Structures are given as C-alpha cells and as structure tokens.
Amino acid sequence: MFDLPATADATTPAASPCPSAAPATPGAPEWTLSGATGSIAVTGSTDTAAPVVDVQGPFSVTETQVQTLKAGDGPVVPETATVSVCYMGVNGRDGSVFDSSYQSGSPVDFPLDGVIPGFQKAIAGQKVGSTVAVAMTSADGYAEGQPAAGIQKGDTLIFAIKILEASN
Template sequence: MLSFPSIFSPYRSMMFQKTCFFTCGLLAALSPLQLIADDSAADVVPSQEQMMEAFGYFSAFQMGLSNLGFTAEDAPAINRGITRALCDTEPSPEMMQMVQGEVFQSFIQERVQAAQAEQEEASNAAAAGNIAAGQAFIADLKAEDAGVEATASGLHYKVVESGDADKMPTMEDTVLVHYKGTRIDGTQFDSSYDRGEPATFPLNGVVPGFGEGLTKIGAGGKILLYIPSELGYGNNPRPGGAIEPGDTLVFECELIEVNPG
C-alpha cells in the first residue's frame, strides 16, 4: 500500500473530501466557458484523449501551478510524478528521504511565499483606489449630513433610532440583527432581509466596525454604519465575492435582541 511522508499526511487523510471539492471547483471553473462556446461544437464528439488533455489543463490551472512558478519546462518532471501516482507506485526510499528533508521543504516554501507576496502586492494595488474612494465617500457624507458621527477607531455611523437604552450590547454579547450590506456604489453583497430572517452574531466574532457599531444602539434601534476597510475586510476579502480589496462598507442594521455574553 502506498505510504506518504508525514508532511503530506494531512492531505492524504482528507484525500476523498478534497477530491469532491476539487472536482466541484473544477466544474465551476469550466461552467463560464459554456457561455462562450461555439454552438457548432455541440455536434463534435471529442475523443477520450482530448477530454483527458482538457481535464489536465484545467486541473493544473485550478491548482495554480503557474502561480507557484512552475513552467512548461517543468512539465516532464511533474508528469513523471503524476504517472507514478496514477500507477500507485511506491515512492523510492530516496524520494521519501528527499521530501522530508530541508532542501525539498525550502523548495516548496519559497514558491508558496513568492506566490503569496505576488498576491499581496496585487491586492494592495487593487485596494489603493478603493481606499481613496472610500475616504472621499465618507468626507462627502460628513459634509452633507451632520448626523454622521465618528469613533476613535475610524468608524462612522448614523443613529436612525436609538432603541432601548437599558438593552445596549457590549462586545461580549450576542445579538439578533437584521442587516443589509453594500459597497459605496450601492452593490449589495449580503442581506438578512433577502433571506427572510435575522442573523445571530457574537459581536466579538464579526468584523470590528460592525461589532463596534452595534454597541451604539439598544434593542429595537436602527443604525447606518460606514466601515473603512481597516475595520472591515481589509485588502484580503473572500476571493470571488462582491467585496473588493480596500472597500469601505455600508450597513443598514436593525438590532432586534441582545443576549448577554
């Protein structure tokens, strides 16, 4: 039976789960291509070899091999490893010793760190424009609406209804809240109203600006929150979501219930 060195054991133990998630992710990545495919291609029956080549292409693309610095020149060596794995061939003692050694681990770690640095640089560049736009948005907001207040952290907010002063939450409490979240251009990224039911959050388990903002009203109150990126998702929001790096977020919140922590 094929055995794995200890550094790969977490991947081996989750292999079947990851296979499912990877396949689903790969199909999701392929689905947009259906929108641009030539209708005439529907009558063409691809060969098994063509389908396997396409699967190999999108597998490598989905795994981000190029982002880790691998090139076409590396393909023969990578393919030899894939061939051995598909044959369930036992790795040689030399290979086992190599992958557990410092040289191999440095080889992988350097590529991962380089990819992370490149991604961070791209995120920071994308964030710069959004941060500036958010600052301008809040400056205009304050100039136009005297009801907008600010905290020392940089959060801006406007109390619409103050709610019950005897039932104001602290950061240790859990709240039941209805909310809608948008970017400053009005693009909605989340809404409990659309789901038809309020959400329950521990205030110390959400982004800092959201938690701090809800401490400004009591149960039954309503508030508008203007959360700069450093109090929201920063330069690294969830990949593929509507929130972009550096986005200032706008929340309309209705505090329904406060449960002491």
C-alpha cells in the same frame, strides 16, 4: 389550500422582523455622509420595508463612522453580546448589496466578538430596538477583501442594521 393575500391592520403583526420589500417611497434619508470620495444616503428599515442605501460612488471613508438612525428603548448592547439583527451590507465601491438578511426575511444571530470590527463598533453600546448605519474602512471590514462577496482589498463597506435582541 391556497394562500390568501395578507391584510394589514393594527392587530396583524408584521410577517417578518426583516421585511424584504423595498419601500414604495423611501422618503428623506436619515443619514447622508460625504466621504473622502463619493457620498451615501441611508434610510433605515421600517416595520414593512427594507432599508435603502444609496451610494454615489465610488464611496470611501478614512475613518469608520456610526450613525443611529432610530434609537431603541431596550438595554444597551455589551461588546460581548450575542445579537439577533436584520442587516444589509453594501459595497461603497460600486453600490452593490453583497449580503442581506432582509433578502431572506429572517434575522441572523451571532456573537459580537466573532464579527468584523466595524460591525461590532456599530452595534456595541447601542440599545436593543435601535436601527443604525455604519460606514467602515477596509481595515474595519475585510482589509484583504472577500472575493466571494465581490469585496476587493480597500473597499469601504456600509451596513444598515436593525438590532432585535441581545443576550450575554
């Protein structure tokens, strides 16, 4: 057997809810933010492309900020929900991607009460189906750093997140 190239038409579902390919043309950012230092421009994911987080750094914020890039039409996500999401995490210090479910093409499930505070702040209160971005302070991320991920103490983190499902 051999794999045939995929063809896209109105009846073909996307291969993955977390597309790994960067967009051919990112288009205009859905969120731009000037920080205490530096700035970011975020373009959310689509059905066929991963998000783009452009960092002019070093980027930092003094207060965690959440932006809805595309509002969903599902139920509101409670603070204690278990969610299924696609996400990309970017370090504001150097613009590097330190973690991404888009790279694997598979969503990740986790309880919101078991994640870093900034991630919970970004998702709780949003509607299922929404695409959101968050720029979080070090205190809402990894206050003491996360060396294995290249995160240093004091680093501001940016996440682009697509909320696929939520359950209690």
